[in-house]
Structures are given as structure tokens and as C-alpha cells.
Amino acid sequence: MRVNDAVSGALLAVLGLGVLYQVQGYPSLPRQPYGPATFPTIIAVMLLCAAATLIVRGLRARGGPWIAWRGTMSLPQAALPMAYVPAGIAAYVWLTPVLGFPIVAPVLIFAPVAYLNRRPVVAVAVAAVASAIIWFAFSRMLMVPLPLGILESVVYG
Amino acid sequence: MSEFLAALDLVLRVDVIVTVVCAALFGLFIGAIPGLTATMATALLVPVTFFMDAVTAIGAIVTATAMAIFAGDIPGALLRIPGTPASAAYTEEAYRMGSRGELGKALGVNLLCSALGGMVGVLILAFFASKLARFSLQFSSYEYFWLAVVGLSSAVLVSRGNPVKGGVSLLLGLLLSTVGIDAVMGYPRFTFGSVGLSGGISILPTLIGVFAIAELLRKMPEARNAPPPRPPAVGRLFAGVLPELWRYKLTAAASSVGGTLIGALPGAGADIAAWISYAVSKRFSRTPEKFGTGHPEGIVAASSANNAAISGAYVPALVFGIPGDTITAIIIGVLLMKGITPGPMVFVTDSAMVNAIFMVFFFANVLLIPLGFLAIRGARYLLRVPSGVLYPLILMFCIVGAYATNNATLDIWIMLAVGVLAYVMEENDFPVAPLILAVVLGPVVEENFMKSIIKADGELLMFFERPMAAVLGGIAIAVWGGMSLRGLWRAVRGTGDAVPGPPASDDVSG
Numbered sequence: 001m002r003v004n005d006a007v008s009g010a011l012l013a014v015l016g017l018g019v020l021y022q023v024q025g026y027p028s029l030p031r032q033p034y035g036p037a038t039f040p041t042i043i044a045v046m047l048l049c050a051a052a053t054l055i056v057r058g059l060r061a062r063g064g065p066w067i068a069w070r071g072t073m074s075l076p077q078a079a080l081p082m083a084y085v086p087a088g089i090a091a092y093v094w095l096t097p098v099l100g101f102p103i104v105a106p107v108l109i110f111a112p113v114a115y116l117n118r119r120p121v122v123a124v125a126v127a128a129v130a131s132a133i134i135w136f137a138f139s140r141m142l143m144v145p146l147p148l149g150i151l152e153s154v155v156y157g
Numbered sequence: 158m159s160e161f162l163a164a165l166d167l168v169l170r171v172d173v174i175v176t177v178v179c180a181a182l183f184g185l186f187i188g189a190i191p192g193l194t195a196t197m198a199t200a201l202l203v204p205v206t207f208f209m210d211a212v213t214a215i216g217a218i219v220t221a222t223a224m225a226i227f228a229g230d231i232p233g234a235l236l237r238i239p240g241t242p243a244s245a246a247y248t249e250e251a252y253r254m255g256s257r258g259e260l261g262k263a264l265g266v267n268l269l270c271s272a273l274g275g276m277v278g279v280l281i282l283a284f285f286a287s288k289l290a291r292f293s294l295q296f297s298s299y300e301y302f303w304l305a306v307v308g309l310s311s312a313v314l315v316s317r318g319n320p321v322k323g324g325v326s327l328l329l330g331l332l333l334s335t336v337g338i339d340a341v342m343g344y345p346r347f348t349f350g351s352v353g354l355s356g357g358i359s360i361l362p363t364l365i366g367v368f369a370i371a372e373l374l375r376k377m378p379e380a381r382n383a384p385p386p387r388p389p390a391v392g393r394l395f396a397g398v399l400p401e402l403w404r405y406k407l408t409a410a411a412s413s414v415g416g417t418l419i420g421a422l423p424g425a426g427a428d429i430a431a432w433i434s435y436a437v438s439k440r441f442s443r444t445p446e447k448f449g450t451g452h453p454e455g456i457v458a459a460s461s462a463n464n465a466a467i468s469g470a471y472v473p474a475l476v477f478g479i480p481g482d483t484i485t486a487i488i489i490g491v492l493l494m495k496g497i498t499p500g501p502m503v504f505v506t507d508s509a510m511v512n513a514i515f516m517v518f519f520f521a522n523v524l525l526i527p528l529g530f531l532a533i534r535g536a537r538y539l540l541r542v543p544s545g546v547l548y549p550l551i552l553m554f555c556i557v558g559a560y561a562t563n564n565a566t567l568d569i570w571i572m573l574a575v576g577v578l579a580y581v582m583e584e585n586d587f588p589v590a591p592l593i594l595a596v597v598l599g600p601v602v603e604e605n606f607m608k609s610i611i612k613a614d615g616e617l618l619m620f621f622e623r624p625m626a627a628v629l630g631g632i633a634i635a636v637w638g639g640m641s642l643r644g645l646w647r648a649v650r651g652t653g654d655a656v657p658g659p660p661a662s663d664d665v666s667g
Contacts (some may be wrong), residue, residue: 036339116545144561149293
């Protein structure tokens with residue numbers, strides 16, 4: 001995804017102004033003008049300078065679209081596998097507390113492996129083995145409380 | 158001597174050795190797969206090291222990176238695709254040797270030079286680090302402030318492409334580091350009422366986001382149509398390697414030392430060391446015309462330099478707590494998580510640990526020879542693992558890894574957000590290495606800046622009053638001046654981002 005420098009500059013300017021606005025109410029040290037706002041203010045001012053440079057550059061080099069897709073594959077082809085990354089992460093966060101890691105993880109591994117390799121049998125095997133290894137390594141060896149969800153009542157019930 | 162034995166005691170433990178060997182295999186695996194970098198190996202390893210003591214954790218990371226940098230040479234020679242950016246300088250050379258039937262020789266030279274470069278690097282590191290540390294004990298907040306600024310500025314300076322974009326990346330990293338309770342007054346900044354954010358943005362999910370999630374976003378679409386490559390057989394390994402090494406012994410020695418020095422410069426990492434050594438050895442070679450046709454001299458120079466650079470990067474990291482590249486930025490993050498603040502005091506209070514780190518480092522480079530041998534033998538099978546299987550597994554590992562350190566789902570969201578940000582940044586030629594260095598160094602810069610400015614009562618000249626501070630401040634200003642001049646020169650000439658030299662890679666150490 002190629003964004004014209006003017007667009008990224010404008011976004012950065014908004015960020016810089018947002019920071020300056022946010023730090024307005026921050027307190028300062030007694031009898032000194034410095035405090036929690038000092039450092040973010042310096043960063044925001046520098047960010048605004050950089051943003052201005054980018055906007056000028058972007059406008060001078062203007063010729064193409066503001067935002068364009070750039071990649072070895074066309075956007076419709078690339079969209080699904082790419083979208084899987086945020087979608088898979090969101091699905092994990094929302095579903096594991098309910099359904100539990102042992103159910104969610106194999107599904108989240110199976111789906112992309114089956115799609116990318118077009119071999120569902122391999123995908124089933126990979127999903128099962130990999131989920132088991134990750135579960136064992138993190139939950140048993142490293143004592144990370146991976147959620148069990150509804151399985152909690154099965155395991156401890 | 159007693160310190161040496163104490164360090165040996167920390168290293169020669171079954172759990173340390175087993176962990177190091179496992180980390181080595183992991184590093185070889187990640188490094189050998191084209192597109193997966195040494196930095197990514199480190200970022201994926203960190204969640205696991207969180208559960209280890211400091212020496213084991215550092216040992217695991219050090220070993221994995223050394224292995225990954227070497228393993229990057231394997232697909233370069235077999236398939237003409239460098240496994241990591243650090244191998245790109247001599248991929249052509251190794252591949253051409255391979256097509257002449259000298260694959261075993263090319264990889265053998267790669268392996269031995271990598272190990273040699275790494276060992277020379279460790280020796281230099283061990284020798285100079287403690288001396289530098291003793292010197293830097295006199296540093297005050299002014300010097301530390303300038304040192305951190307020099308480190309950050311050089312990260313922008315060496316990130317090829319537009320300095321403004323490097324600067325933006327740096328500023329975004331600094332901004333991320335200010336989220337949470339501030340160190341001066343304990344005031345919550347940019348937390349938007351979230352309790353989770355008041356602890357600040359954890360380094361770990363940020364690292365995984367930048368180095369793994371962004372990479373997955375880039376690579377996932379390609380995985381669908383990519384048939385796994387069919388690498389050729391390697392043949393006899395090490396045949397004719399030793400005479401070749403003997404012939405280029407001076408190149409190997411010079412490149413190892415040079416690589417260490419380049420690695421020690423803040424911002425410059427293994428890939429830059431490899432490119433520079435390759436170019437320098439060509440310049441001084443008796444047969445420069447043979448370079449690029451499958452000539453071992455270039456491989457000797459660059460593969461010893463890139464492994465030496467990894468060791469070199471630890472000099473500023475351990476001595477000043479200023480990372481020389483992205484990998485040492487991660488290491489500093491790990492040490493901070495373990496409650497150890499890298500800097501000269503570590504050499505006084507924890508000298509056994511520092512020596513133990515040097516030993517593990519050396520051990521890792523010795524281990525490189527047998528394990529590297531196995532990796533070369535197994536590479537044909539390894540490279541057949543389809544990326545369509547690998548990437549979904551890496552994604553799951555990232556999610557669980559980001560969650561594991563704080564058991565907080567907020568960290569998973571942070572990982573995703575930073576990953577998307579890093580992806581968009583890299584697509585638009587914003588380097589990401591300055592961002593990571595800034596996230597790690599941000600608190601150091603701010604703390605020392607605040608301490609200094611409060612001490613100086615706002616008198617900015619005080620920042621230059623101490624001689625060492627004046628020197629460091631001068632360097633920082635020179636770096637900024639250089640960057641502005643470069644920008645100005647480009648604006649006058651009207652050229653774009655094109656810079657001669659190696660292809661742009663944002664992964665400084667990968």
C-alpha cells in the first residue's frame with residue numbers, strides 16, 4: 001500500500017497536534033516549567049516539522065493517486081490472506097476465553113494452512129500437532145494460563 | 158581467576174547447555190528459511206526466554222542470532238535467495254561457486270568464516286568492554302543523554318533512504334515509549350483511562366509486531382502460490398576449504414576485526430558490515446576482477462564480518478546500555494525485564510554474569526561448526542517446508558508469545574497495532590529499526606534529559622559543560638548537521654530516495 005508523502009505527512013501532523021493537545025493539562029514540577037509534558041512536547045514539535053517536510057515533498061512529487069496498492073499480487077488476490085492476520089488475532093482474543101485454546105488454536109491454524117496449501121489432510125495434521133506442542137510448551141512447561149473456556153468444566157468438572 | 162570460575166559455574170549447567178542447543182537449532186531453522194530474519198528469530202524467542210534466568214536467556218538469544226546469521230548463507234548458496242539480509246552481499250558469489258560444482262566448498266568457507274568472525278568478535282568484545290566500562294563509570298546524566306541521542310541519531314543516519322522518514326520512525330518510537338506512568342512525577346500519560354496502558358507499552362509485543370506480524374502481512378499473500386523450492390545436493394562439504402582459508406587468512410582476520418568495529422557503531426549491524434567488508438576486500442584484492450564470478454575471497458570477507466558484527470554490537474549495549482542494532486535492542490529489553498540495567502555498573506556488580514555472557518558467546522560460535530554442518534546437510538529437507546504451513550504457525554506462536562509475558566490480551570492488540578503500523582511504514586520506505594531503538598532507548602533519553610535539565614535549571618549550555626558531554630554532544634550535532642546537509646543536497650539536486658549501495662533493508666541486523 002503506497003501512500004503519497006503528503007497523506008502520511010498530514011496524518012503525522014494530526015498526531016503531533018493531538019499530542020500537544022493531550023499534554024496541555026499535565027502538571028509541572030514545583031518552581032520549574034518542566035514535567036511530564038516536556039518530552040512529549042519536544043517530540044510533537046519535531047514531528048510537526050517532519051510532517052511539514054513530508055507534505056511539501058508529497059505535493060511537489062504529486063502525480064499518482066493519493067493511495068495506491070503496490071505488490072507482486074493484485075489486491076483482490078492478496079486481500080484474503082493478508083486480512084487473515086488481523087482476523088485470526090481478533091478471533092483468538094475474542095474466542096479463546098469462551099471456547100478455550102484447545103478448540104480455537106487448531107481451527108485458527110487449520111484454516112489458513114488448508115487455504116494456502118490446498119491440502120486439507122496435511123492441514124488437519126499440522127493443526128493438531130502444532131496446537132498440542134504450543135499448548136504443552138506454554139501451558140505446561142512455562143505455566144502460561146492459556147484459557148480453557150468451556151473445557152474448564154470438562155477438565156476440572 | 159575466581160571471577161572466571163564463577164562465570165564458568167553459571168555457564169556449565171545442564172539447563173543452560175540444553176537451552177543453548179535448542180536455541181541454536183531454532184536459529185538455524187529460522188535463518189535458513191528465506192524471508193525470516195535473525196531479528197525475527199530473536200523476537201520469537203524472547204517470550205520463551207522470559208521464563209529463564211538472565212544468563213540462560215541471553216545465551217539462548219546470542220546463540221540463535223549467530224546461527225541465524227550463518228544459516229542465512231545456506232539458501233543463498235543453494236537457491237540464490239539470501240536467508241537473511243546479512244547474507245545478501247555474497248549470495249551471488251556463493252551461488253556461482255555452487256553452479257560450478259563447488260557448493261560444498263562455498264558453504265564450508267561460509268561456515269568456518271562465520272565461526273571465526275564470531276570468535277574474533279567475542280574476544281575483542283571481552284577485551285574492550287570492561288576497559289570501556291571502567292572509563293564510562295564517570296559518566297553523568299549529561300553524557301548518558303548525549304550517548305543515547307548519538308545512538309538514536311546514528312540509527313537514522315545509517316537507515317538508507319530519506320533521513321526525514323528515518324526521523325519520523327524515531328519520533329514515533331519515542332512517542333510510544335512515553336505512554337504510561339511518567340518517571341519524573343508519576344503522572345499517567347496517553348493512557349486514556351486504561352489500567353493496562355499505565356504500565357507503558359511493553360517492549361515484547363512491540364518487537365513481535367514489528368518483526369513478525371509486519372513480515373507475515375507482507376508474506377502471507379505470496380504463500381498461496383509459491384511451490385516449495387527444490388534445492389540441489391551439497392556434495393562433499395569442507396573439500397578444499399582449509400587451503401582456501403589459508404590463502405585468504407589476512408582477509409579473514411581483517412574482516413573479522415573490521416566487522417566487530419562496524420557492529421559496535423550504533424545503528425550499523427551485520428548486513429552493513431558484510432557489504433562494507435565485501436567492498437573493502439575487493440578494493441585491496443590482488444584479483445579484484447574475479448569478484449562476482451564465484452570467488453571465495455568475497456565470501457571469506459563478508460561472512461566473517463557479519464558474524465563478527467553481532468559480537469561488536471554488544472559493546473555499546475553492555476557497556477552503555479545503548480543498543481548497536483535491533484538485536485541488541487531486544488537484548489537490552491530482556492535484561493531490563495530481568496531487573497538488570499545494562500551499563501558500566503553491571504561490570505562492577507555482576508561481573509560474573511558479564512563474563513558468563515562472553516563465555517556463552519564463545520561457546521555459541523564453537524557450536525556453530527558442528528550444528529552448521531548438520532544444518533547444511535538438512536537444508537534440502539528444511540527448505541521444502543511450504544511457507545503456507547510455516548506462516549500460520551508463526552502467527553499462532555506470535556499470539557501466544559505476546560500474551561505469555563504479562564498474561565494480558567492488551568499485549569496481543571498492541572502487537573497487532575504495531576505490526577500494521579510497521580507494515581504500512583515499510584511499504585512507504587519508513588525504516589523500522591529507528592522505531593525499535595527508540596522504544597527501548599526512549600525512557601533512557603527522557604530520564605537523563607529530565608535529570609539534566611532539572612539539574613541545569615533550564616540552562617542548555619550546561620549540557621556541554623563537562624568535556625565528555627561536550628564531545629558527545631558535538632558528535633550528535635555533527636550527525637544531525639550531516640543529515641540535514643544530505644537532505645538539503647538532495648532537495649537541491651532534486652533526486653529522490655535513491656542512494657547508491659546495498660539494497661535498502663530496514664532490518665539493520667537481520
